Amino acid sequence: MIEFTQSEFMVEIEVPEDELIISRTDLHGKIIYANETFCQISGYTQEELLGKPHSIVRHPDMPSAAFEDLWNTINKAGKQWKGIVKNLRKDGGFYWVEALVSGVYRSGKLVEYKSLRTPITYETKLKYQRLYDKMRDENGERVRKVIYT
Numbered sequence: 001m002i003e004f005t006q007s008e009f010m011v012e013i014e015v016p017e018d019e020l021i022i023s024r025t026d027l028h029g030k031i032i033y034a035n036e037t038f039c040q041i042s043g044y045t046q047e048e049l050l051g052k053p054h055s056i057v058r059h060p061d062m063p064s065a066a067f068e069d070l071w072n073t074i075n076k077a078g079k080q081w082k083g084i085v086k087n088l089r090k091d092g093g094f095y096w097v098e099a100l101v102s103g104v105y106r107s108g109k110l111v112e113y114k115s116l117r118t119p120i121t122y123e124t125k126l127k128y129q130r131l132y133d134k135m136r137d138e139n140g141e142r143v144r145k146v147i148y149t
């Protein structure tokens, strides 16, 4: 028998072509700004997002190596990180984006981080789902399984 107790899980939300998902964090990765599109796509209200770590939208399919690379790039190297990210919605659904993450500097001093996200194609999603599955598998991280009971 197949049970759909969590039928909303695995439902994808498409990011509209003409929308930008924008957020800013403090230097510890806590959300200090989230635009309306970010709220709508992630399913959280602004109040729920502000002050929370950005990992609130981390999807378990994301390999930790991707975020190590992100933090090394924006923090240690002081450069912009560009990457493909699968994010988790509040209701258990997900959405894929291409993210541009970088530091915000005032008078040459790093004060916060910002991120802009745009939609990606179906082919790119497929490619990265496979790549991230492989990376998690090779690193002994959790691997997605579909279980029928």
Ligand SMILES: Cc1cc2nc3c(=O)[nH]c(=O)nc-3n(C[C@H](O)[C@H](O)[C@H](O)COP(=O)(O)O)c2cc1C
Residues within 6 Å of the ligand: 023, 024, 025, 029, 053, 054, 055, 056, 057, 058, 059, 062, 067, 070, 085, 087, 099, 101, 102, 113, 114, 115
């Ligand atoms: C500006 C900015 C935006 C970020 N956006 C995301 C995001 O959309 N999704 C995500 O999973 N992590 C994002 N991160 C990375 C998180 O801070 C965190 O490193 C990641 O979710 C892994 O969480 P963990 O190390 O607690 O497991 C962002 C970080 C910064 C600085």
